Amino acid sequence: MPDGPESNADHPTLALDELIHQRTRLGILTVLAEAGRSDFAYLRDTLRLTDGNLSRHLQTLADAQLLTVDKVFEKRRPRTWVEITETGRAALDTQIEVLRDLLARVERGRDHSKEQQ
């Protein structure tokens, strides 16, 4: 049986929030964390999504209060702004810490298996 120093600690993947872990939603939140807010078209193009796909994921994230979606008119043209909330930033920060734990564990695992060879 595997028996490293961390056998008794919960595996880091158990702490990953699946709502945020999903690839596209992780992309949306990281773009927004960097930019603060972004318009719909920028998110769609950066993450290479269809309008429908982006809309669906934004709805899921808005339902969880991780971001807000505002449809406005600018110079008589409709524009959709998406902004990360404080809750969204906190959730992403937590997720990033868990991923960092996971990467550190994989690194230590590599060293450990090298020692055993």
Add this chain to the structure above:
Amino acid sequence: MPDGPESNADHPTLALDELIHQRTRLGILTVLAEAGRSDFAYLRDTLRLTDGNLSRHLQTLADAQLLTVDKVFEKRRPRTWVEITETGRAALDTQIEVLRDLLARVERGRDHSKEQQ
């Protein structure tokens, strides 16, 4: 519009392999990468899965040739051994590199938005 130094580079989440990114499958592969091989019960308990759920994910990963599943008899009792393949290790390594890029980008994004405040 957000306009960092990396605006023209593909967003790291685009390079994430969804097959491996899925939380439970990422857990299975990281446990196996650390241990080399593991039995079914250890994986199930470490990742807090049901037998059915673990079986389903193992099948998905085996279909992609990222691991092998061997059902054997040891001391007349059935035991299922799961082993990561070279393809599996390579795929996990690639994924880990992408996650590392993503974390680095989030970090730089934080510094960038601090500078703008």
